[in-house]
Amino acid sequence: MSAPRKPETVSFTIKTKYIWLIIGVLLCLLALAPVIASYLPSTSSSSSSGSSAPPSSSVAPNCANPCTIVIQNSLFGTVQPIIVKAGTTVTWANKDDLDHTTTSNSGIWNSGILDPGQSFTETFSTPGTYPYHCLIHPMTGTIEVVS
Numbered sequence: 001m002s003a004p005r006k007p008e009t010v011s012f013t014i015k016t017k018y019i020w021l022i023i024g025v026l027l028c029l030l031a032l033a034p035v036i037a038s039y040l041p042s043t044s045s046s047s048s049s050g051s052s053a054p055p056s057s058s059v060a061p062n063c064a065n066p067c068t069i070v071i072q073n074s075l076f077g078t079v080q081p082i083i084v085k086a087g088t089t090v091t092w093a094n095k096d097d098l099d100h101t102t103t104s105n106s107g108i109w110n111s112g113i114l115d116p117g118q119s120f121t122e123t124f125s126t127p128g129t130y131p132y133h134c135l136i137h138p139m140t141g142t143i144e145v146v147s
């Protein structure tokens, strides 16, 4: 009867040893926390400020103001997307043999039918992404406006 009791006390002391070990590890982590905390924010803030600032300025416009997109071979120019600075005036010039339209996917602008030789102008003052299409053909394009 006394024999089965011993293993219980042994296992109890092992468990308490583990508890103290866990407490010790937790105390070590708590002691190191300020060191880790003081080390992390300096690196993360410098990298976050480094990554949050460039997006608007790192995306370089690929079309100057005023920007002309030549519609030819049933394509809205040869480059997609067109990236312009806010305030840029964009002109679509239909130099194709077919009628086309430049129509904002969200209804911001719609040129109506552009006969060959006709053009349409829209000024983009607010940064954002402006997808558009042709109402006649399966043609699409995107204007990226950066600050």
Ligand SMILES: [Cu+2]
Pocket (backbone or CB within 6 Å): 074, 099, 100, 101, 134, 135, 136, 137, 139
């Ligand atoms: Cu078209």
